[in-house]
Amino acid sequence: MREAFAVAVLNFKQGLREKLFWGVIFFFAFFLSLCVLLGKLSPGETEKVLRNAGLSGIELSGLVLVVFSLVLSFKKEEESRFLEIYLSNFSRTNYLSGKVIGYLLICLFYLLLSGLGYILILFLYKSFIWQVAAGFYSLFLKLSILICFSLVFCCLFSSPIISLFCSLSLYLASEAAYPALKIVSLGPNRVTLPLFKLIYYLLPNMNKLDIKSLVVYGELPSLSFFFSTGLYTLVYILFLWLIARFIFLKREY
Amino acid sequence: MLGFMFFGSRVLENKFSLKKEEFFYVPPLNYLKVASGSFQSFCADIFYIRGILAITEQFKDRMSWVDWVQKNFEVATDLDPKLTQGYFFAGVVIAHGEEGIKKGIQFLERGLKQNTKEWQIPYWIGFNYYQLGDYLKAVEFYEQAAHLPDAPGFLKSIQPMYYYRAGRPDLGLLYLQGLRNSVGDPKQLEWIEEKLKWIQNIVYLEDKLKQFKALYGYCPERIEDLKGAGLLEEIPEDHFGGGYYLDTDNCRIKSKFNLSQGNKEAKSGGCKGCE
Amino acid sequence: MDSLIILKDIKKNFGKITVLENIDLEIKPGEVFGLLGLNGAGKTTLIRCMMKLLNPTAGEIFFKNRLLLNQDIQKNFGFLPENFLAPANLTANELLAIFAWGMNLKASRIQACLEQVGLVEQKDKLIKAYSRGMVQRLGLALVLLKEPDILILDEPTLGLDTLGQAQILSLLRELNKEGKTIFFSSHILAQIEKVCHRIGIIHQGKLRFTGNLKDIINKYNSPSLEEAFLKEVS
Numbered sequence: 001m002r003e004a005f006a007v008a009v010l011n012f013k014q015g016l017r018e019k020l021f022w023g024v025i026f027f028f029a030f031f032l033s034l035c036v037l038l039g040k041l042s043p044g045e046t047e048k049v050l051r052n053a054g055l056s057g058i059e060l061s062g063l064v065l066v067v068f069s070l071v072l073s074f075k076k077e078e079e080s081r082f083l084e085i086y087l088s089n090f091s092r093t094n095y096l097s098g099k100v101i102g103y104l105l106i107c108l109f110y111l112l113l114s115g116l117g118y119i120l121i122l123f124l125y126k127s128f129i130w131q132v133a134a135g136f137y138s139l140f141l142k143l144s145i146l147i148c149f150s151l152v153f154c155c156l157f158s159s160p161i162i163s164l165f166c167s168l169s170l171y172l173a174s175e176a177a178y179p180a181l182k183i184v185s186l187g188p189n190r191v192t193l194p195l196f197k198l199i200y201y202l203l204p205n206m207n208k209l210d211i212k213s214l215v216v217y218g219e220l221p222s223l224s225f226f227f228s229t230g231l232y233t234l235v236y237i238l239f240l241w242l243i244a245r246f247i248f249l250k251r252e253y
Numbered sequence: 254m255l256g257f258m259f260f261g262s263r264v265l266e267n268k269f270s271l272k273k274e275e276f277f278y279v280p281p282l283n284y285l286k287v288a289s290g291s292f293q294s295f296c297a298d299i300f301y302i303r304g305i306l307a308i309t310e311q312f313k314d315r316m317s318w319v320d321w322v323q324k325n326f327e328v329a330t331d332l333d334p335k336l337t338q339g340y341f342f343a344g345v346v347i348a349h350g351e352e353g354i355k356k357g358i359q360f361l362e363r364g365l366k367q368n369t370k371e372w373q374i375p376y377w378i379g380f381n382y383y384q385l386g387d388y389l390k391a392v393e394f395y396e397q398a399a400h401l402p403d404a405p406g407f408l409k410s411i412q413p414m415y416y417y418r419a420g421r422p423d424l425g426l427l428y429l430q431g432l433r434n435s436v437g438d439p440k441q442l443e444w445i446e447e448k449l450k451w452i453q454n455i456v457y458l459e460d461k462l463k464q465f466k467a468l469y470g471y472c473p474e475r476i477e478d479l480k481g482a483g484l485l486e487e488i489p490e491d492h493f494g495g496g497y498y499l500d501t502d503n504c505r506i507k508s509k510f511n512l513s514q515g516n517k518e519a520k521s522g523g524c525k526g527c528e
Numbered sequence: 529m530d531s532l533i534i535l536k537d538i539k540k541n542f543g544k545i546t547v548l549e550n551i552d553l554e555i556k557p558g559e560v561f562g563l564l565g566l567n568g569a570g571k572t573t574l575i576r577c578m579m580k581l582l583n584p585t586a587g588e589i590f591f592k593n594r595l596l597l598n599q600d601i602q603k604n605f606g607f608l609p610e611n612f613l614a615p616a617n618l619t620a621n622e623l624l625a626i627f628a629w630g631m632n633l634k635a636s637r638i639q640a641c642l643e644q645v646g647l648v649e650q651k652d653k654l655i656k657a658y659s660r661g662m663v664q665r666l667g668l669a670l671v672l673l674k675e676p677d678i679l680i681l682d683e684p685t686l687g688l689d690t691l692g693q694a695q696i697l698s699l700l701r702e703l704n705k706e707g708k709t710i711f712f713s714s715h716i717l718a719q720i721e722k723v724c725h726r727i728g729i730i731h732q733g734k735l736r737f738t739g740n741l742k743d744i745i746n747k748y749n750s751p752s753l754e755e756a757f758l759k760e761v762s
Binding site: 005006007009010013018080082084089092252253 | 576579582583601605606607608609612613614617618627629667674
């Protein structure tokens with residue numbers, strides 16, 4: 001476990017000092033000003049639009065950060081042979097665990113920083129409601145799953161472009177899965193519907209994890225929701241980690 | 254160089270500018286739902302903003318403009334039924350003229366099915382019917398609005414007035430009697446009692462008017478004729494409007510409360526309040 | 529003397545291409561073994577098989593008379609890969625400190641390793657400001673952190689200037705005097721001559737020669753290692 005945390009700390013420190021991290025922060029700061037503009041263009045719903053745009057921006061920028069940062073760092077470690085230094089000192093399992101923990105920490109840190117900026121803007125424009133803080137929990141869960149998926153793809157593919165493409169496509173697919181399922185279920189097709197259902201249940205249920213549309217109106221789901229989504233995410237992450245480990249143990253470098 | 258860029262762009266705009274209407278397109282809702290995923294609410298906000306900006310667009314044909322604005326708000330409210338102000342803009346703000354108001358009502362009634370909790374939506378429908386002069390319909394929706402959460406108190410109190418304007422003060426009387434039984438606050442009770450008395454007087458006078466018409470076969474010229482016919486001893490005092498009078502055009506008892514608000518006819522009289 | 533590491537009949541294919549064939553090699557404790565070969569001879573592949581980064585298609589690797597396990601590598605082997613680059617946004621101190629903590633080593637090891645490789649004054653500079661030679665020395669510091677018995681170094685002087693190369697070789701001599709077994713690959717004959725007790729020549733995936741310098745020179749009756757090497761690989 002100590003080894004895993006050592007890898008995590010290394011990845012965390014390295015990740016925070018990357019240009020990508022600060023680039024995303026800068027981009028988000030710029031995006032916040034866009035959120036203010038969107039709020040101004042929405043008379044009657046200014047506060048709601050400001051909250052919604054901010055949360056959506058945090059999710060999208062966080063997605064870009066964790067996916068690109070993880071995939072590129074994995075590739076960089078391979079190319080710089082630093083991965084071999086890791087593997088000669090730590091077990092492969094601990095390396096993977098450390099990678100996941102490190103990027104979860106980066107994700108958390110990013111949510112904290114961006115969240116502070118976001119809440120500050122909400123206070124300035126008298127749009128703050130404490131329920132938006134609960135929205136960060138669901139964002140963290142979604143991004144955690146994406147981190148693990150990216151790790152699986154990094155272990156599977158040697159090309160970082162394919163890993164990036166697969167990670168982002170998977171995110172889009174999991175976002176679109178529920179509405180697509182609803183549309184397909186309206187039709188009489190007996191073959192497509194079971195297939196869509198299978199895809200929907202295999203993919204992470206992002207629609208279930210997401211509570212943005214609730215918190216922006218000051219509503220919160222029940223306490224059991226937080227517990228069950230947390231558990232679902234944990235189990236899903238563990239499952240993905242096991243897949244990544246299985247692939248990584250067999251891979252040659 | 255700058256001059257060339259300036260004049261060049263002017264030439265391009267004048268020669269090759271396309272009609273804006275050709276670009277006005279709203280993607281099908283199903284595709285939007287799939288594409289937006291868990292960002293449906295944010296997507297709704299974008300279409301809400303688009304709708305707001307569409308209000309400022311210049312169209313040759315007014316109804317096309319209404320259609321375009323409503324399309325955007327329709328998508329916005331379909332994606333996020335809680336965007337209450339979207340219903341307001343599409344159902345009330347842009348609803349001008351009889352046709353426009355009817356379109357507004359259609360939009361709002363659709364919204365009412367999607368969002369059953371916001372008191373504003375049935376209230377706005379009622380407001381639109383009020384503008385059309387259909388007071389009975391207006392009061393129906395005000396009543397619906399009054400029963401929804403966070404509905405303001407005035408929704409309960411304005412209903413008798415609209416029953417009266419719809420030519421059904423008797424319904425207004427029944428409503429107030431029911432309301433009196435549900436209210437506990439002494440000040441509110443006092444106000445209801447006064448309104449009750451006022452409307453009771455109107456119902457009483459209308460009843461006497463009916464008796465006069467039955468007796469003589471025509472509508473009297475003034476309210477005092479009822480006294481002269483021996484049907485009543487005194488004309489009751491009007492605490493709200495400053496006096497009851499007979500509207501000879503419709504042969505109806507009215508309160509001088511009406512005159513300061515402008516004369517809005519009952520539905521049979523047409524939409525005189527419309528532009 | 530029992531061999532520390534024994535490679536028995538190692539073969540490695542990548543698809544249809546055979547990169548290593550019938551490699552039999554023994555490394556004795558306390559010796560400096562130099563693996564010589566031209567570019568693409570299979571030196572790095574062999575080293576990676578030893579480090580279990582690659583799985584041999586056939587053959588076995590023994591460590592202290594039993595099959596080599598991952599735990600043995602993590603505990604006893606110090607590995608410096610070819611063309612190694614450290615994370616640019618950390619300092620040497622941070623990197624070594626985190627590794628030391630992860631391997632449950634004493635903090636005093638960090639200073640000792642930095643002194644040994646001569647990076648004490650640069651320990652708080654970001655690694656991206658280091659020269660190639662400094663990065664290589666940092667790599668050695670990482671390798672030495674856990675005080676391994678065996679150092680496996682893949683082209684440790686690659687890309688270094690003359691001074692850098694001399695410093696690395698001097699360090700290897702020192703480490704060998706401390707009792708460490710060193711296995712390193714190179715294609716620079718002069719380095720091999722200066723440091724190694726025994727050498728191996730690998731050519732086109734086959735181990736053509738193992739023995740000490742005198743043996744190969746006598747084999748071809750050559751005046752120098754260079755000539756003997758060229759005759760061996762031709």
